[in-house]
Amino acid sequence: MSPRRLDSRSDEDDVRQRPGKHGSRPRTRTRPAHGDAVPGLVVAVDRGRMTVRVEGPEGAPVDITTMRARELGKHGVVVGDRVRVVGDTTGRTDSLARIVVIEERTTSLRRTADDTDPTERIVVANADLLVVVTAVTDPEPAFGFLDRCLVAAYAGGLEPLLCLTKTDLASPQPLLDRYAGLGLDAVAISRELPLDDLLERLDSRISVLVGQSGVGKSTLVNRLVPDAFRATGDVSKIGKGRHTSSSVVLFDLPAAGMVIDTPGIRSFGLAHVTADDVLAAFDEIAEAAVDCPPLCGHTAADPGCALDAWAATGPPARHEQLAALRVLLGAVGQVGPGY
Ligand SMILES: Nc1nc2c(ncn2[C@@H]2O[C@H](COP(=O)(O)OP(=O)(O)O)[C@@H](O)[C@H]2O)c(=O)[nH]1
Ligand SMILES: [Mg+2]
Ligand SMILES: [Zn+2]
Numbered sequence: 001m002s003p004r005r006l007d008s009r010s011d012e013d014d015v016r017q018r019p020g021k022h023g024s025r026p027r028t029r030t031r032p033a034h035g036d037a038v039p040g041l042v043v044a045v046d047r048g049r050m051t052v053r054v055e056g057p058e059g060a061p062v063d064i065t066t067m068r069a070r071e072l073g074k075h076g077v078v079v080g081d082r083v084r085v086v087g088d089t090t091g092r093t094d095s096l097a098r099i100v101v102i103e104e105r106t107t108s109l110r111r112t113a114d115d116t117d118p119t120e121r122i123v124v125a126n127a128d129l130l131v132v133v134t135a136v137t138d139p140e141p142a143f144g145f146l147d148r149c150l151v152a153a154y155a156g157g158l159e160p161l162l163c164l165t166k167t168d169l170a171s172p173q174p175l176l177d178r179y180a181g182l183g184l185d186a187v188a189i190s191r192e193l194p195l196d197d198l199l200e201r202l203d204s205r206i207s208v209l210v211g212q213s214g215v216g217k218s219t220l221v222n223r224l225v226p227d228a229f230r231a232t233g234d235v236s237k238i239g240k241g242r243h244t245s246s247s248v249v250l251f252d253l254p255a256a257g258m259v260i261d262t263p264g265i266r267s268f269g270l271a272h273v274t275a276d277d278v279l280a281a282f283d284e285i286a287e288a289a290v291d292c293p294p295l296c297g298h299t300a301a302d303p304g305c306a307l308d309a310w311a312a313t314g315p316p317a318r319h320e321q322l323a324a325l326r327v328l329l330g331a332v333g334q335v336g337p338g339y
Contacts, residue, residue: 013278015218034100037084042077042251044100050077050099054089062091069098075265077102079248079260080125080206095118107157109208114268115135120272124208124248125258129201130158131259136188136219137170143178146270147331149210155273158208161201162186165216169194181324191216192278196221204256209270210265222260225251229247230261275299275329285310285325299329 040052049065051333056062065263066085068077077083077099109123109130130153134141146162153160162179164172168190176186187197202224211217218230228251250260275298279286281302291306300307307325311318 012066017321025181034086034244035166036143037086037100038089040080040083040085042081042083044247044262045077045079046247050083050097052083052097053084054085054091055204056091062089064089064091064095065099066097066099067280069100072099075102076122078122078125079250080127081105081188082126095244106163107156109156109228111152111265111267111271112271114267115271115272116267117269123262123265125261126206127208128205129161129207130156131161131162131198131202131207131209133165133215133217134163134175135215136172136175137257138166139212139214141175144331145267146175147328148270150182150184151270151273151278151331157281161207163198163209163211163220164188165220166190171218178327179189181320181322182328183321186328187204189220191219195220199224199253199255202253202257202259205292206258206260208260210268212266217261218263221251221259224253224259226254230263232292270332273332275332277333278325278328282325285321295334297329299326 022271027045029039038054040054043063049067052066053061053063064085068075068081069086083105085097085098086100086110087097088095089097105122105125108125109127109231110120111123112118112120130149132146134146136177139200147266151159152158153265164175164186166330167188172186172188179186185201187201189195189198209217209221216230221228221230222232247264248260248262250258252258266279269321275296276286276289278299279289280311285307289296290311291309292298292302293304296302296305298307300308307322
């Protein structure tokens with residue numbers, strides 16, 4: 001069962017988007033007539049000002065300050081967005097350029113504040129990989145959180161990667177076992193060991209790091225990006241009250257690729273996700289589910305779910321696959337809207 005990349009949905013907005021009819025949202029690649037607009041990548045968003053990386057006069061990348069053009073209406077801009085910019089794009093002090101186009105997103109990592117809040121927010125656009133960082137112990141793995149991260153990855157079209165930290169303290173095996181059926185990629189790391197396995201997976205890609213407090217995410221970011229200077233240890237004392245402690249931050253890896261840290265994200269509300277959104281990441285299972293009754297939640301409690309028959313036929317590994325998938329669907333099952 002191999003996850004496949006989903007087609008993009010059009011989710012432009014990180015604000016006020018009603019759930020329940022995704023798939024039918026208009027696909028708006030907003031493009032006013034700006035022939036001279038230059039392409040760029042949004043690397044930071046801070047209260048209405050976006051830092052956009054464009055190609056500078058000498059060909060080297062330059063980070064410039066921008067705002068959204070009025071013609072974009074309510075379309076939100078998030079880190080990772082590919083945009084087009086007009087105005088003063090030199091990056092000179094006090095220059096302010098305008099974003100006139102937001103390119104269609106290839107992936108979108110989304111969350112709602114909680115499972116009942118209909119307001120969907122896009123956390124990061126166009127990331128390839130969601131690196132779910134969890135300690136094997138100290139703190140103990142938060143399985144519910146991990147399940148939710150994986151659901152958000154599959155539903156958003158990102159490839160998930162489990163990054164198991166503090167493996168000097170305990171075995172990663174129980175965590176690997178929980179998700180074995182998903183065919184999920186995983187790396188085990190610790191402070192004392194080289195990061196080669198992880199670096200290989202981050203190479204030339206845009207990766208988002210998520211993880212609960214204390215798992216060693218800042219320690220990891222500092223090793224990946226030596227000039228990142230993320231506060232580690234008792235963060236509750238260090239980061240409190242600063243808006244930077246909760247903003248999404250993009251770092252360039254010393255080699256090729258970028259990592260995006262998400263310090264403020266401690267939960268993934270999934271009010272926007274349906275069971276079928278998750279299934280869509282698994283070709284074979286999605287195909288088997290066409291025989292399910294309408295609005296089937298695909299859990300063991302759903303009468304007539306065709307996935308039981310699918311697991312009962314074919315290779316025995318299907319049972320493990322279905323069990324792992326249903327662990328994830330348990331996180332979706334708590335959702336009201338759409339079901
Ligand atoms: N034993 C052990 N401790 C670690 C490891 N990585 C980080 N830590 C410790 O775990 C604590 C939390 O680390 P931090 O990077 O601040 O976690 P964050 O909250 O996820 O950013 C700190 O005391 C780190 O020194 C590791 O690989 N092994
Ligand atoms: Mg931290
Ligand atoms: Zn079903």
